[in-house]
Amino acid sequence: xxxxxxxxxxxxxxxxxxxxxxLALALTIQSHSYHKSQFINSxxxxxxxxxxxxxxxxxxxxxKEQNDLLIEENEILRKQVINSTIASSNINSxxxxxxxxxxxxxxxxxxxxxxxxxxxxxxxxxDSVAQDYGVISSKGIVGIIDNTSRKFSTVLSILSKKSRIxxxxxxSDQSGSLTWNGDSPYYVQLEDVSKFANLQxxxxxxxxxxxxxxxxxxxxxxxxxxxxDESGDTYTIEVKLFNDFTTLQHVYIIKxxxxxxxxxxxxxxxx
Amino acid sequence: MTNGLVANIIRFIALLxxxxxxxxxxxxxxxxNPYIYIIFIILFPINxxxxxxxxxxxxxxxxxxxxxxxxxxxxxxxxxxxxxxPIFLKYTFGTLYDxxxxxxxxxxxxQLFGYIALTAFFxxxxxxxxxxxxxxxxxxxxxxxxxxxxxTIILSTIIILxxxxxx
Numbered sequence: 044x045x046x047x048x049x050x051x052x053x054x055x056x057x058x059x060x061x062x063x064x065x066l067a068l069a070l071t072i073q074s075h076s077y078h079k080s081q082f083i084n085s086x087x088x089x090x091x092x093x094x095x096x097x098x099x100x101x102x103x104x105x106x107k108e109q110n111d112l113l114i115e116e117n118e119i120l121r122k123q124v125i126n127s128t129i130a131s132s133n134i135n136s137x138x139x140x141x142x143x144x145x146x147x148x149x150x151x152x153x154x155x156x157x158x159x160x161x162x163x164x165x166x167x168x169x170d171s172v173a174q175d176y177g178v179i180s181s182k183g184i185v186g187i188i189d190n191t192s193r194k195f196s197t198v199l200s201i202l203s204k205k206s207r208i209x210x211x212x213x214x215s216d217q218s219g220s221l222t223w224n225g226d227s228p229y230y231v232q233l234e235d236v237s238k239f240a241n242l243q244x245x246x247x248x249x250x251x252x253x254x255x256x257x258x259x260x261x262x263x264x265x266x267x268x269x270x271x272d273e274s275g276d277t278y279t280i281e282v283k284l285f286n287d288f289t290t291l292q293h294v295y296i297i298k299x300x301x302x303x304x305x306x307x308x309x310x311x312x313x314x
Numbered sequence: 315m316t317n318g319l320v321a322n323i324i325r326f327i328a329l330l331x332x333x334x335x336x337x338x339x340x341x342x343x344x345x346x347n348p349y350i351y352i353i354f355i356i357l358f359p360i361n362x363x364x365x366x367x368x369x370x371x372x373x374x375x376x377x378x379x380x381x382x383x384x385x386x387x388x389x390x391x392x393x394x395x396x397x398x399x400p401i402f403l404k405y406t407f408g409t410l411y412d413x414x415x416x417x418x419x420x421x422x423x424x425q426l427f428g429y430i431a432l433t434a435f436f437x438x439x440x441x442x443x444x445x446x447x448x449x450x451x452x453x454x455x456x457x458x459x460x461x462x463x464x465x466t467i468i469l470s471t472i473i474i475l476x477x478x479x480x481x
Contacts, residue, residue, distance in 0.1 A: 083376065089380075
């Protein structure tokens with residue numbers, strides 16, 4: 044016993060180092076699995092408050108760009124409204140509850156240079172934001188809500204090795220899963236696209252309807268180049284994003300009102 | 315003694331805030347962000363309790379991790395740096411360190427630069443190993459380590475020289 048105690052006292056620095064380094068390693072490994080970075084994340088009042096203060100100063104630097112983006116978006120929306128009023132007024136739908144709810148949010152922290160990127164936004168539990176809600180911007184898809192606190196949330200960006208999102212070709216409906224290889228914040232990869240797809244450079248990629256998180260048909264990017272993967276059965280497509288992740292300021296959170304029902308239904312299938 | 319304590323606490327908070335608000339959103343050439351918070355570990359008093367040093371370094375790293383949503387990579391790299399600092403000190407300063415008489419305030423530029431370069435490089439190497447966590451991407455790890463180290467070394471040296479106490 045005496046010897047063990049002596050050993051501990053003699054090597055206390057090394058033992059403390061091992062303990063702390065082990066702790067850091069455990070947190071790192073844990074953060075590499077999807078939705079497992081609960082303890083150390085920027086969705087809390089300390090980090091949110093600091094980022095909020097910084098953002099309230101920093102947002103003045105690109106007001107002009109953000110205004111241009113919003114005007115551009117208004118233009119698109121107005122076009123849609125004008126063209127849709129005539130068509131929809133004739134249809135008398137029996138159930139008029141909305142399937143998707145939309146909530147705007149401001150980006151407090153943005154990152155795009157790490158291998159798993161997160162955004163911090165100024166909406167949280169009090170705005171009834173919860174895990175697995177989708178996040179988009181006016182140009183296209185951004186990511187998925189990861190952790191929430193009362194006032195803030197972190198968003199797992201699609202620029203992350205952990206994220207896999209169902210996406211498809213707009214023209215031919217061939218679907219694949221969207222991943223990121225960590226190289227450039229302007230490009231993502233669409234994997235496992237069937238060889239039967241009639242691919243052309245410049246084709247648009249949109250979200251597929253297979254996941255419950257995003258509605259069908261949200262813009263992602265265009266085909267930049269494509270090649271067959273090793274097995275030769277599928278294509279891997281290099282997708283150029285519509286979104287410029289380096290200048291993200293305003294985003295929208297999408298809530299699927301049917302999410303709970305859908306999950307319950309799918310859980311029944313597993314039994 | 316109390317003077318040194320206050321200086322270290324201020325340094326801790328100031329470096330943390332500068333790191334997360336400015337330095338982590340520089341993204342020079344797309345991905346290069348300097349990690350200047352290691353100045354705290356570089357300049358921590360040499361005679362202080364080593365256990366306290368390890369715990370301070372760990373907490374600093376963990377707070378940076380919390381702000382940057384990076385799991386525990388900064389905590390790991392900081393603890394490593396804090397533990398290995400005597401080796402770097404010995405390597406750069408030799409006998410001066412053996413007599414525990416180093417004053418960071420009045421070091422020559424060459425020695426200071428060498429010490430910062432050595433610590434920054436090893437810190438960033440551990441940092442990117444943990445962040446990328448894939449030994450097959452060793453080239454990417456080395457590339458990021460090299461470029462980020464250069465920026466960190468330049469910035470850290472400038473900051474330390476600017477804020478060093480006057481004699």
